[in-house]
Amino acid sequence: MENSQTKTVGVALLLLTFLGLFGAHRFYAGKTGSAIAQLILTITIFGMPITSIWVLIDYFMIIFGEFKTADGKKFVY
Numbered sequence: 001m002e003n004s005q006t007k008t009v010g011v012a013l014l015l016l017t018f019l020g021l022f023g024a025h026r027f028y029a030g031k032t033g034s035a036i037a038q039l040i041l042t043i044t045i046f047g048m049p050i051t052s053i054w055v056l057i058d059y060f061m062i063i064f065g066e067f068k069t070a071d072g073k074k075f076v077y
Helices: 009-022 024-029 032-043 045-063
Strands: none
Touching (some): 009 024, 009 045, 024 032, 032 045
């Protein structure tokens, strides 16, 4: 049974697709520290290539079910 705290893969992928460079999917997962790091790296032009690779890795982790929330829960489909 789902509750209001359940995170879904669909929402995570939408956030990743449209706002991934700004760490939106990580804010959604409750990973505030790494989300702020992605945001700062994206704002600095030199860090954008790093963030781009990071977002690509996150994409595959979400697709294959390895990306978890800050409290260790898996996303649901």
